[in-house]
Amino acid sequence: GENVEQHPSTLSVQEGDSAVIKCTYSDSASNYFPWYKQELGKGPQLIIDIRSNVGEKKDQRIAVTLNKTAKHFSLHITETQPEDSAVYFCAVPRRYGNKLVFGAGTILRVKS
Amino acid sequence: DTAVSQTPKYLVTQMGNDKSIKCEQNLGHDTMYWYKQDSKKFLKIMFSYNNKELIINETVPNRFSPKSPDKAHLNLHINSLELGDSAVYFCASSQERLSTDTQYFGPGTRLTVL
Numbered sequence: 095g096e097n098v099e100q101h102p103s104t105l106s107v108q109e110g111d112s113a114v115i116k117c118t119y120s121d122s123a124s125n126y127f128p129w130y131k132q133e134l135g136k137g138p139q140l141i142i143d144i145r146s147n148v149g150e151k152k153d154q155r156i157a158v159t160l161n162k163t164a165k166h167f168s169l170h171i172t173e174t175q176p177e178d179s180a181v182y183f184c185a186v187p188r189r190y191g192n193k194l195v196f197g198a199g200t201i202l203r204v205k206s
Numbered sequence: 207d208t209a210v211s212q213t214p215k216y217l218v219t220q221m222g223n224d225k226s227i228k229c230e231q232n233l234g235h236d237t238m239y240w241y242k243q244d245s246k247k248f249l250k251i252m253f254s255y256n257n258k259e260l261i262i263n264e265t266v267p268n269r270f271s272p273k274s275p276d277k278a279h280l281n282l283h284i285n286s287l288e289l290g291d292s293a294v295y296f297c298a299s300s301q302e303r304l305s306t307d308t309q310y311f312g313p314g315t316r317l318t319v320l
Contacts, residue, residue, distance in 0.1 A: 137311030187305035
């Protein structure tokens, strides 16, 4: 089945700095790569996703990059703000069974 | 105008009891899910229903029984609760059954088994 590894497990940055979270997957046929953000006491929420026909996608301060050859994709947050503090999950579809396999999550702390 | 709602938000109960968690979505989606999030934040799918039909059952103990009376509701009943069932349970929905569809999560139900 699909295996997703996410690093780092925790990340502390100073407000205004950039944060990068990386996920590695095993199935070369994977074609959809979402990132979810989970704020304290809430459910995860999709913040950005990318399909395999593009290498990068941006939405204001967040971006996702995809390296299909190396089978990894990364979330980039620039000019971090305290409200970016949350748990971030990458996910990859399992080839069979119509489900998403989530990474283990990254706790991001933005210190002001 | 809550999209995916769950009740209750907190549930504290004794080992051996039976409890239910309810979920409703008003997005008009065809597919609903139950996820379990453990104390290390690991998020794992348990069940998925599409138009009231079970499509994913991830080797969950049969003490857990989902029920979908209509496509807007997916409830989770748990029999003979065990300490290891303590977790946060999330309901989610998506437009269709494709794994590439955006999933919309509810606020979660924190279950504590004493």
